Amino acid sequence: MGRGYITLQSGSSAKCDYLVVGSGLSALVFAALMARSGRSVRVLEAHEFPGGFGHTFPMGKAAYKFNAQFHYVWNCGEGQPVHRILQQLGLDQEVTFEQYDPDGFDHMRMPGYALDIPADNVELTRRLVDLFPRHARNIQKFISLVQEVSRGLDLVTPPVEASQLLRNVGTALTTARYRSCTLQDAFDRTGLPLPAQTLLALQWPDFLLPPRQLSFFAWVMLFTGYQRGAYIPTKNFEHVIDSLVGVIKGSGGEVLYQNEVDAIHMKNGVVDRVRAKNLVSGEYGEFTGKTIICNMDPQRAAGLIGLQHFSGRLRRKLSYEYSPSNFMAYCAVRDIDLRDYGFGRWNVFHSGHEDLNVAFDQMYNKQDYSNPSFAITTPDLITRDLSDRPPGQQIIELLTVADYNYFQQLKQNDEHAYKRRKKEILNAMLDQVDAHYIPGIRKHLAFKITGSPTTNERYCWCPQGNSYGSNMTPENISMRRLNHESSIDNLYFCNASAGFAGFAGSFWTGARLYQVLSGCAPL
Numbered sequence: 001m002g003r004g005y006i007t008l009q010s011g012s013s014a015k016c017d018y019l020v021v022g023s024g025l026s027a028l029v030f031a032a033l034m035a036r037s038g039r040s041v042r043v044l045e046a047h048e049f050p051g052g053f054g055h056t057f058p059m060g061k062a063a064y065k066f067n068a069q070f071h072y073v074w075n076c077g078e079g080q081p082v083h084r085i086l087q088q089l090g091l092d093q094e095v096t097f098e099q100y101d102p103d104g105f106d107h108m109r110m111p112g113y114a115l116d117i118p119a120d121n122v123e124l125t126r127r128l129v130d131l132f133p134r135h136a137r138n139i140q141k142f143i144s145l146v147q148e149v150s151r152g153l154d155l156v157t158p159p160v161e162a163s164q165l166l167r168n169v170g171t172a173l174t175t176a177r178y179r180s181c182t183l184q185d186a187f188d189r190t191g192l193p194l195p196a197q198t199l200l201a202l203q204w205p206d207f208l209l210p211p212r213q214l215s216f217f218a219w220v221m222l223f224t225g226y227q228r229g230a231y232i233p234t235k236n237f238e239h240v241i242d243s244l245v246g247v248i249k250g251s252g253g254e255v256l257y258q259n260e261v262d263a264i265h266m267k268n269g270v271v272d273r274v275r276a277k278n279l280v281s282g283e284y285g286e287f288t289g290k291t292i293i294c295n296m297d298p299q300r301a302a303g304l305i306g307l308q309h310f311s312g313r314l315r316r317k318l319s320y321e322y323s324p325s326n327f328m329a330y331c332a333v334r335d336i337d338l339r340d341y342g343f344g345r346w347n348v349f350h351s352g353h354e355d356l357n358v359a360f361d362q363m364y365n366k367q368d369y370s371n372p373s374f375a376i377t378t379p380d381l382i383t384r385d386l387s388d389r390p391p392g393q394q395i396i397e398l399l400t401v402a403d404y405n406y407f408q409q410l411k412q413n414d415e416h417a418y419k420r421r422k423k424e425i426l427n428a429m430l431d432q433v434d435a436h437y438i439p440g441i442r443k444h445l446a447f448k449i450t451g452s453p454t455t456n457e458r459y460c461w462c463p464q465g466n467s468y469g470s471n472m473t474p475e476n477i478s479m480r481r482l483n484h485e486s487s488i489d490n491l492y493f494c495n496a497s498a499g500f501a502g503f504a505g506s507f508w509t510g511a512r513l514y515q516v517l518s519g520c521a522p523l
Contacts (some may be wrong), residue, residue: 006079013251014041019289021261021274024189024501025056026494027295027371028244032089035251042253044276044287046260046461050245051462052295053467054503056238057329060447065388066330067237068460069467072100072347072377073341074225075504082507095243095477098228098382108202109436111349115199119209128196135193142200143192149175153217158512180474183219184211184357198356202349205375207472208324208401210360212505226506236385245343259285261296265306270490271305289515292491297463298482298498311487320476320497324364325453325465326404329426330391332447333438338378341438349375350432369428374400378434379398392411393446404453404465411454422450439459469496484513494515 020031023045026079036165036370049055053068074099076082084091103123104116106421113131118124125143129136152175155164165172174470178186187197201211204224233240245255263275273288294301302310302318310318351373353359359373378396390394402425424449434441453465462469470476482498493499514520 004472010493015288015290016042017290018042018293019274019287019291020044020293020295020493020494021264021301022052022257023047023050023245024295024495025054025244025506026499026510027083027243027293028241028248028495029291029507030494030514031253031255031510032244032247032251033085033102033511033514034232034518035248035253036089037062037520038251040252041248042283042287042289043248043280044253044259044261045255045257046279047459048257048378049241049243050257051237053236053456053462054506055240055460056236057459059449063390064332064395064447065238065472065486066332066395067379068395069326069328069430069456071232071237071503072105072226072233073233073503074222074229075096076231077229080228081511083506085507085511087458089244089247091243091247096234097231098234098384099345100226100232100347100382104231105226105230105346106203107342107346107348108199109348110195110198110202110354113199115196116346117200117203117226119229121227131199132193132196135196138191138193139196142186142192145174145178145186145190146220146224147214149178149220152176153221159515163312165406178216179478181216182212182474183214183216186216187211189504194354198351198354198522201356202351202373203347203375204356204360204373205326205349205399205401208326208467209472210357211469211472215472215474217474218477219471221500222502225310227510229362232379232382234384236379236383236388239385262304264292266305266309266488267319269309269488271488290490292514293494294486294491295495297469297495298486298493300463301493305491307489309488314482314485314487316481320482321466321469321473322466323471324401325404325407325456326451326467327400327422327450327453328372328447329335329398329429330447330451331396331398331445332394332398333441333444334446335439336394336444338381338396343376343381343437345382348437348478350374350376350436352432364403367403367406369400369425372400372428372432374398374429374432376437390446397425398433400425400429406458407452407454407465408457418452422452425443426450468501469498472501484509484510484516 017039018034018041020027020043023043031041031043056065056067058065087093102119104115108115128139130349154173207214257278259276261274261276267271271292273286277284352371362368456465484492494513
């Protein structure tokens, strides 16, 4: 897609090899790989921009550009999965990444404590022991557990090699014992003191779950992934998405925007076509494909098809709960340099509470943001992209958790109260930024806009404003979770709820489905 124009389609279309419903990141990776391999591919997208939560939107008469939600990514270094996939697509020289500071890619801040998370586990252990010398053994036990479970998860990630499992039976068994554990369970079993728990889990906005609900497996995958290298695209996320679309189109595929699929038809036990409404013209068109790839939320897709068409096993898997949503503040500052205030090639995670379970409960369940826990990111200090704001300004973004039902009811019942509440939450976070990081930040704000869970639902087409598809609890991060298989022969799922969430997870999900359907060797 070229920025500044929209491709539209209506009426019937010829059958292609792969009809992809949705243009989230995993779908674009799949479609690009298939198109480049010579298959005919057509992608239908309801939004005017591709990329799902990875898309970039203009604001303020296009003077500002923001990526939807909050992102920094992993598995993008040379030889790592994202890099290998980009090589396969011929994009590895065009789509490059800038690395966060390996000596402290996440800066954790809470009352009385500060910890910069390094890539090196020996250094991480040393920093924690310096803070909590009486708990040195517990700290070493926890870090060792994380390393072993990380190795174990690599062993059981498809495609599984039986010989590797046999050579590492002890690691595999240790990992299996933690498959139903939360992060809080792992903290408790290793006896970490509460402040150490909080410092290690302070990047909870990456999951939008507190330690007592978050899958230990999910936390290990992300934490160790960032230790192997935390990154942001050199030219920002817009360039990544547009590059993938470019491969699809350059290989003869189509990406059709503002075509919302509202019906999926079955015939003789297979999906034979979908109906899409052109959101510009109001016309309906039917699209067919030999194989249908569903990047749409699986629950929503199943509702359109009819649950009776799925196996009982799949119906049970489709009963997952959605992940929580977020509250996002997109801001720009002028007349200051954020590097003078302790910001740089890292993120900052703040909490006014020592217990993150309490902090989450107060914000998500009690709607109390008087002492918020939230993330701060300053992408301009890392990326080389200068096109996202006017000269002389810098982007700063804030993110915390938010309950969809609360905001949805507020918006429906009282639009003024909804807007007032968004302003109150923004001010609560700005109060903390003013007190702890940037004194007088409000006088430097050149631009600010907020997004709530209903904003996510409206602009990212995610049910209930969810940020990660299925909730990242132990029940949903296990071998029993939904995958690409739909129980319908020519229909495959390809999204966060049927794979893995996040940038690297989405790349892996799309590439894995490509491997399954093409028969190609793992990338």
